[in-house]
Amino acid sequence: MDERAVRVAVVGLGNLGRRFVRILGDVADTVRKDHGVALRLVAVADARGWAADAEGLAPDRVLECKRDGGSVGELRPEGHSGEALAMIEGEAFDVLCEATPVNIQHGGEPGLGHVRAALRRGAHVVTPNKGPIVLAWRELRELADANGVALRFDGTVAGGLPALYTGMRDLRGARIDRIEAVPNLTSGLVLELVADGRSWEEALAEARRRGALEADPAWDVDGWDAAAKLVILANAVLGAEARIEDVRRTGIRGVPLKDAAAARRAGQIIRLVAVAERAPDGSLDLTVAPRPLGAPHPLSRLGRDDMGVVFATDLYGTITMLINEPTPIPSAATMLRDILDIYSS
């Protein structure tokens, strides 16, 4: 097998970015052997600085520097202070992994600017960052096409579950009548804690203690995260041009404690469910709302670390995909999946 050298740049070294750098170090040998792809980390950036070395940056050094609360800009001799954009525009790489924090309600930066800059200079982009994909799907797709590069974003929906790939590739030729998804772990965790008998405040505090809740709890609790994922499913799989404002969105704050406990006694679970469905007039109906799920619903046995997506189709039956994801590793690993999708034959 011919070996292909792939120079990887990573922007954003939080929860997902750091785990992805670790994965790169762990799988490099296997991936070279099994897939003929030689991955080399050549540039990294965090919120305060960046570092680059065409010969390769050792993942361990990058992680070591972050472990102490430092910035990769302090790495010597490869470090620079300043914004990641300078790195993206000035350094040589083949694929950008964009893993900065999600920002949808305030313009999508810095992720959107990073993705644009990388595509413009002819680099592939893989990203689990929903912001750019929700806010600028059409523009970015056209930009990628115009520059002859790939834009992959499997990690934006339901963590490590390859639901976007299945929807976009394996259902080709069929009419998809309905997509139903529980694409978010945090809201399910909060609902399970409430069903356990915790008060609403206790449940939120516990979710925060476990690191599951964003700084702004509204993101998960009011259904923004699920709505963003639904928009990506609708646009990428159903060919829609939906915006997040098009989603009728009901969060989980209104779920009464007694309902959560009663559902569990009845063998049901309550989850924040995202649904895309064709209305009789052909328009697309997008909703996010808490719903009780019982047998035989294919999502009714989701545990607190599980997410799922259901595709109801005319030709391929009803296909359900589930993932058990007790850590963010699968979400981070989607960047590896996306890179190998671009480079493996």
Added chain:
Amino acid sequence: MDERAVRVAVVGLGNLGRRFVRILGDVADTVRKDHGVALRLVAVADARGWAADAEGLAPDRVLECKRDGGSVGELRPEGHSGEALAMIEGEAFDVLCEATPVNIQHGGEPGLGHVRAALRRGAHVVTPNKGPIVLAWRELRELADANGVALRFDGTVAGGLPALYTGMRDLRGARIDRIEAVPNLTSGLVLELVADGRSWEEALAEARRRGALEADPAWDVDGWDAAAKLVILANAVLGAEARIEDVRRTGIRGVPLKDAAAARRAGQIIRLVAVAERAPDGSLDLTVAPRPLGAPHPLSRLGRDDMGVVFATDLYGTITMLINEPTPIPSAATMLRDILDIYSS
């Protein structure tokens, strides 16, 4: 979008072949519009004869002729009596859809010869026929590579569920520790009928009445079908070189009636489960056996029209895929999925 003309030949006009011809007629316009692929049926063959027309055969005419118990060899002026091999070797087409009956225990013919002949002359092959893939996986893969064509067989495992695509593509880079599958509908139907209180003979008779049982019930009941599918999963997804004799196989004949009923009372189901697992010494352990499945097992809510596959991985968590397939249409449609996988960018 540039339109690509694809000349399709179908061999085998039984349950799957006829449904696929119908699908070709139904989706041609949509597929041309959405995917830029112009599918044209140029040749068909059944057990008694074949017909070919480079300008295209109307699916309705083919189906009409079969509906009356006839052979496509009787179509005028396109028909010929004789074996499909003559058609495969003599007519011009781009992709062969091989849908003759499965034969694994008696040498794989006629499917194996059809697949070999098509690959040798440089045509792509798509097939839901397990025989050739189980018996000659390595040879056929090398033959396809040597001729620069594709061999796709998504329909061989779990009907319309794209489990092979997920396993082969979306789990790249990860170590798959375990595959667990309920890839066969008939054995599950029989077990459910037994749990309903039918005797073994009544359950088999009912399954036969519904058209679910092969002429030789051992194929489903003794686990041959599940073992064949497990071998394909192991070879295609795990890179093994397994043969069907390598599977430790226990059928469902030994499941006592009282166990089936007791499992249901306990909220469990009994299914014929196929498992591929790495032994501590690195060898691959392949087993097919009836097993009770209860919560929280991801396959424990399978209904009688459901199949499922679970992949336990190191990087991508545990991924479960389920399909509800009340008719054979999804299985037939896998040939469309496979063709579009070859021709869509």
